[in-house]
Amino acid sequence: MQIDWREYACGDFYDELISSPGNPRKAARHLANYLASLNSDELQERKLSAELAIKTMGITFTVYSDAGNIDRDWPFDIIPRVISQKEWEKTERGLIQRLTALNCFIDDIYNDRKIIKDGVFPEELLADSKNFRSECVGMKPALGVWAHVCGTDLIRDHKGQFFVLEDNLRVPSGVSYMLENRKVTKRVLPELFENHAILPVTEYPNQLFDTLAAISPRPLDFPEVVVLTPGIYNSAYFEHSYLAQQMGVELVEGCDLVVEDDTVYMRTINGLARVDVIYRRIDDLFLDPEMFNPDSVLGVPGLMRAWLKGNVALANAPGAGVADDKLVYTYVPKMIKYYLDEDPILPNVPSYLCNDKKDRDYVLANLDKLVVKPANESGGYGMLMGPQASKKEREAFAQKIKANPRNYMAQPLMALSTSPVVTSRNAEPRHIDLRPFILQGREHHVTPGGLTRVAMTKGSYVVNSSQGGGSKDTWVVVEGDK
Amino acid sequence: MLSRVAERIYWMGRYMERSENMARLVNVNSHLLMDLPKGIRVGWGSLIHISGTGKYFNRGDTDQADERTVVRFMLSDRDNPSSLLNTLSWARENARITREIIPMEGWELINNLYLEVKDNLSKSVARRERNRTLHTVITSIQQFTGLLAGCMSHNSAYDFIRIGRNLERADMTTRIVDAGSANLLPHLLGEEDVLEPYDNILWMSVLRSLSAYQMYRQHVQDRVNAEDVVTFLLQDALFPRAVSHSLGELESFLKKLPNSDEALRAVTGVRRRVRTANIPELLQNGLQEYIDHLQLEIADVHRQIAGTWFLPVTPLVESE
Numbered sequence: 110m111q112i113d114w115r116e117y118a119c120g121d122f123y124d125e126l127i128s129s130p131g132n133p134r135k136a137a138r139h140l141a142n143y144l145a146s147l148n149s150d151e152l153q154e155r156k157l158s159a160e161l162a163i164k165t166m167g168i169t170f171t172v173y174s175d176a177g178n179i180d181r182d183w184p185f186d187i188i189p190r191v192i193s194q195k196e197w198e199k200t201e202r203g204l205i206q207r208l209t210a211l212n213c214f215i216d217d218i219y220n221d222r223k224i225i226k227d228g229v230f231p232e233e234l235l236a237d238s239k240n241f242r243s244e245c246v247g248m249k250p251a252l253g254v255w256a257h258v259c260g261t262d263l264i265r266d267h268k269g270q271f272f273v274l275e276d277n278l279r280v281p282s283g284v285s286y287m288l289e290n291r292k293v294t295k296r297v298l299p300e301l302f303e304n305h306a307i308l309p310v311t312e313y314p315n316q317l318f319d320t321l322a323a324i325s326p327r328p329l330d331f332p333e334v335v336v337l338t339p340g341i342y343n344s345a346y347f348e349h350s351y352l353a354q355q356m357g358v359e360l361v362e363g364c365d366l367v368v369e370d371d372t373v374y375m376r377t378i379n380g381l382a383r384v385d386v387i388y389r390r391i392d393d394l395f396l397d398p399e400m401f402n403p404d405s406v407l408g409v410p411g412l413m414r415a416w417l418k419g420n421v422a423l424a425n426a427p428g429a430g431v432a433d434d435k436l437v438y439t440y441v442p443k444m445i446k447y448y449l450d451e452d453p454i455l456p457n458v459p460s461y462l463c464n465d466k467k468d469r470d471y472v473l474a475n476l477d478k479l480v481v482k483p484a485n486e487s488g489g490y491g492m493l494m495g496p497q498a499s500k501k502e503r504e505a506f507a508q509k510i511k512a513n514p515r516n517y518m519a520q521p522l523m524a525l526s527t528s529p530v531v532t533s534r535n536a537e538p539r540h541i542d543l544r545p546f547i548l549q550g551r552e553h554h555v556t557p558g559g560l561t562r563v564a565m566t567k568g569s570y571v572v573n574s575s576q577g578g579g580s581k582d583t584w585v586v587v588e589g590d591k
Numbered sequence: 592m593l594s595r596v597a598e599r600i601y602w603m604g605r606y607m608e609r610s611e612n613m614a615r616l617v618n619v620n621s622h623l624l625m626d627l628p629k630g631i632r633v634g635w636g637s638l639i640h641i642s643g644t645g646k647y648f649n650r651g652d653t654d655q656a657d658e659r660t661v662v663r664f665m666l667s668d669r670d671n672p673s674s675l676l677n678t679l680s681w682a683r684e685n686a687r688i689t690r691e692i693i694p695m696e697g698w699e700l701i702n703n704l705y706l707e708v709k710d711n712l713s714k715s716v717a718r719r720e721r722n723r724t725l726h727t728v729i730t731s732i733q734q735f736t737g738l739l740a741g742c743m744s745h746n747s748a749y750d751f752i753r754i755g756r757n758l759e760r761a762d763m764t765t766r767i768v769d770a771g772s773a774n775l776l777p778h779l780l781g782e783e784d785v786l787e788p789y790d791n792i793l794w795m796s797v798l799r800s801l802s803a804y805q806m807y808r809q810h811v812q813d814r815v816n817a818e819d820v821v822t823f824l825l826q827d828a829l830f831p832r833a834v835s836h837s838l839g840e841l842e843s844f845l846k847k848l849p850n851s852d853e854a855l856r857a858v859t860g861v862r863r864r865v866r867t868a869n870i871p872e873l874l875q876n877g878l879q880e881y882i883d884h885l886q887l888e889i890a891d892v893h894r895q896i897a898g899t900w901f902l903p904v905t906p907l908v909e910s911e
Contacts, residue, residue: 167687167702341688354691364902365593376594378747378900379849 112145112152112529112536123269123526124538125190136193136586139304144188144536156531159187159297168289169347183286184579186530187297190541190561194308197585200263200271200545201555203454206445208259208547211276211432213448215255218431219245229447230440234464237515238437239484240279240430242393244400244413251324251422254549255429258317258388260284263543263559264458265526272458272523274542276441278425278433280390284313284546285348287560288355290582306587308557313546314355317388320550321356324422325385332385335359335375337366339391339407349390363391368411373421386422387412393427435484435518436462463510463517472519473510476503479519481510494570496522525570528581530563540564542572543583558583592692592747598901600689600748604755606682607701607732612763613675614728616641617665619800621718624658626792635661641770647671659716666721667712675728676712679705693752694742697735704731750844754896757844761837762889764801768824768834769882771797772817772874794820801832821878822870834885838862841892854895861888 115131117124126137133141147155160182168183192200217224218241224230235241260281262274291310295302318334325332338349340362353360365375366384374381389396395405397412415421431437439460442453461468461479472479481493493506510517527538545559561581562572572578616638636653638661639645645653647670650660668674683705690698708728715721736756743749771794794815798804803824810827811819827833831840842858845851864885873881 164706165699165703167690167698341684350687350690354695359593359596360691361593362595365595376902378592378594378597 111148114141114145117529117536117538119527119538121267122524122538122540123265123267125192125265125526125528125541126188127529134191134193136588137191140189140191140301140584143301143304149535152531153533155187155297159185159293162293162296163289166289166292167347168286168293183289184565184577185290185293186539186563186565186579186581187294188529188531188536189294189301189582189584190528190543190558191584191586192558194585194587197557199454203271204261204545204547204555205553206449206451206454207261207273207276207441208256208549208553210441210445210448211259211278212254212256212549214437214444215426215429215432216249216253217448219248219255219428224444224447227447229443234436234515235431238431238434240393240428240434242428242431244417245426245428248417248426248428250426251326252550254324255426256432257320257324257424257426257549259547259549260544260559261547263455263545264523267524267526269526271455273438273441273455274458274523275435275438276433277544279392279430280345280425281544281546282345282348282390283544283560283562284556285351286580287546287556287558287583288313288351290560290580294582305584308585308587310557312554313556314352316548316554317352318356318358320548320554321386321388321422321424323550324424326419326422327385329385333359333375333383334386334388335361335366335384337361337363337387337389337391339363339395343390345390352388363405363407363409366409366412368409368415371411371415371418371420373409373412373415384421386424388424393430396423396427435460435482436464436515439518458520458523461519463514463519468519469510469514472517473507476507478521480522481506481517481519484516484518494522495519522570525564528561528563530565530579530581537567539567540570540572541581557585592751594900594902596689596692597747597751598897599685600692601751601755601896601901603682603685603689603693604752605759606678606685607735608756608759609673609763610675610678610682611729611732612759613642613665613673613678614725614732615800615802616767617662617675618722618725618729619796621721622799623792623796626796637770638665641766642673643766644671644673662716662721666715676709679708679728689748692748694738696742697738700731700735700738704728704735747848750847751900754841754844757837757841758889758893758896760832761834761841762886764824764832764834764837765882765885765889767797767800768821769879772821772878791815798824803830803832806830818871818874821874825865825868825870835862835865838865845896848900850899854892854899857888857892857895861885861892864888 114127114133117127117130119127119129126133126141128134163182163185214224218235225232256278258281260277260283263271264274265271288310321334322332335358336349336353338346338360340346350360359375361375367374367376373384375384391407394401396408397410398405398408399410400413413427416423439457439462442457445451445453461472463469463472472481476495479495481495483491495503525540525542528541529536530539541561541563543559543561546556548554561583563579563581564570564572565577565579620635620638634654635658636656639648639653648664650656664671664674666675669677671677683701686693686698686701708724711724715724739749739752791814794817795804798807798820801824807823811823813819823830823833825834828835828839830836838858838861842855842862845854845858868881
């Protein structure tokens with residue numbers, strides 16, 4: 110069976126490719142027509158060759174619970190998600206605005222705390238924030254930037270409006286999959302690149318390197334930049350290795366580094382070599398057993414001393430996660446106003462804070478309509494999907510909220526937009542989100558598009574790869590013929 | 592380059608070479624079998640001796656083991672650390688860890704080879720399919736070697752791969768010579784005069800297991816015989832799989848690395864012992880002891896390399 114867009118059921122959701130049955134959106138017209146021209150065999154053949162390419166290229170991710178099975182192939186759908194460049198430009202400005210304000214906030218929180226003194230941000234939220242690091246108070250990292258790499262999750266509601274779901278400021282992952290998705294699409298649907306002007310994504314590794322090099326404590330033309338990974342058993346190891354390779358820098362593990370005289374060195378075949386910038390993909394608490402978790406074998410003893418003395422740069426800076434908190438998130442629109450005196454370009458999803466009595470009462474009364482999230486978890490762990498949960502699950506969750514209200518916030522279940530995926534028969538809509546990556550060093554860079562994650566199960570809203578989600582290539586398309 | 596990476600990439604070189612050697616060994620034995628008349632039993636067990644994996648073989652006496660059992664043990668037994676499946680798997684894991692160092696196509700090649708072999712290995716006990724799988728292994732590894740030669744900067748990482756490869760190669764050739772002179776022959780039942788006509792075939796198969804037959808013929812005009820074959824495989828300076836040549840390569844790569852004195856001293860020592868050996872005398876008496884000694888010295892070269900350039904301890908790091 111061929112794809113017939115007239116039979117494509119968009120439902121009540123905003124579909125990224127098809128505005129109503131039979132009518133592709135302008136930016137996606139070529140793509141939709143091309144897909145409809147393929148017969149069923151051709152379509153399945155492309156699907157298979159994508160799977161094969163992913164196997165060959167070794168694009169994998171690890172699921173924590175899969176003991177013994179090191180990696181799984183990356184689930185991928187071949188139909189790209191298309192965004193018009195005009196629309197993207199505005200989104201891009203919104204993302205830069207947001208990260209700029211977040212960095213002002215983090216720097217302020219660890220130094221002058223003006224935002225608290227001016228009564229815009231309540232101090233008590235900080236007091237029990239899991240990701241606030243008192244060790245970092247008074248630190249002034251280069252350029253005043255704490256979060257150099259940010260992955261911001263965006264969703265669209267039923268009208269097609271982008272909303273920010275969350276900002277990932279600790280060790281956001283997924284960018285390598287964004288890059289690899291494009292490669293896979295080029296392998297399996299090369300014809301499509303003839304008729305579309307698609308913004309390339311390949312600049313990211315260079316931009317990341319420039320961002321990292323800009324914060325080197327030594328004024329060198331070629332600072333020694335390294336990627337610090339927890340090792341091969343980490344779910345994002347593929348990405349760590351990929352980024353190191355693409356930037357042409359060393360991929361190091363904790364055991365490769367040593368701190369002497371508050372300076373970081375790596376052990377090489379020539380002896381010790383000084384390290385200037387560490388793009389660390391290890392959580393704060395495992396960075397340095399001297400200062401944080403003493404049992405950590407992933408980190409480097411003395412690393413924090415070297416950083417605090419300014420002898421090495423860490424990206425993202427320890428403590429940057431203070432703004433990666435679902436309660437702090439709700440204050441971002443106010444931060445933008447406070448620090449930049451601008452109106453937010455990208456809205457937040459309406460949120461209810463459980464430590465606020467009024468909000469909490471609303472949440473407890475409406476658990477069946479809300480999504481409740483713990484303030485400091487990522488990867489979709491520990492949350493309640495109200496509308497899909499059983500009564501018993503909701504009651505149990507209500508107890509958790511009452512016991513520790515600071516730890517929870519709730520949002521209405523947003524009608525996530527959809528995009529078509531190839532099924533065994535034709536194409537059907539599935540829910541998606543979008544994670545663009547934003548860099549801040551001397552200048553800002555935003556990936557054109559980002560990583561589109563797909564809930565592969567019909568009707569499902571869960572897009573996390575650790576919970577059965579897949580992904581798609583994401584195109585920002587310059588409208589008009591190429 | 593990082594010490595940890597040097598170690599991983601060195602082992603990748605070794606495991607790739609070992610995989611190719613395993614494939615060659617099984618392949619050659621399969622061919623040899625077809626050239627011998629009925630009634631003369633080829634010792635499949637000798638493959639186990641050559642690869643030094645006897646202690647992992649738990650299906651009784653290696654000398655009595657039949658083709659299916661030995662082939663399965665050599666190719667796909669997960670408990671045999673040197674089985675083809677395991678060596679390829681280790682090569683792949685080391686390549687995965689050093690993926691940012693070798694060209695992308697190199698990783699794809701190893702990854703694909705492993706997946707293909709894993710999927711086909713159970714079928715490969717049958718001779719026909721086996722031949723094809725082993726051929727794929729050998730050509731893919733040759734392709735990998737060529738890919739690196741042509742697409743990878745000839746930097747320290749490349750040197751460590753070649754060091755691993757040549758050390759493994761020297762080690763394997765000593766094992767094959769050992770097996771040829773001591774293990775292979777007695778496994779043929781029968782008296783001297785029964786054996787005599789096939790002596791030639793046997794030594795040819797030893798040469799073939801190292802792809803050395805053609806080069807040997809060009810080099811040695813005389814008919815195939817023990818003395819010339821052993822001399823060629825140990826002492827020839829030009830044939831890539833001869834022990835002397837492999838060690839010479841090793842020496843030249845080590846010289847390019849920093850602080851290489853200890854490792855160089857070790858390797859020049861073995862190389863001198865190989866070049867000055869009196870082969871006719873050793874064939875009469877003491878070849879086995881001599882080769883045992885060589886293998887210990889080769890192991891010592893490895894120890895010197897590890898002590899000079901690798902991490903003092905490599906803790907196995909588990910993430911949270």
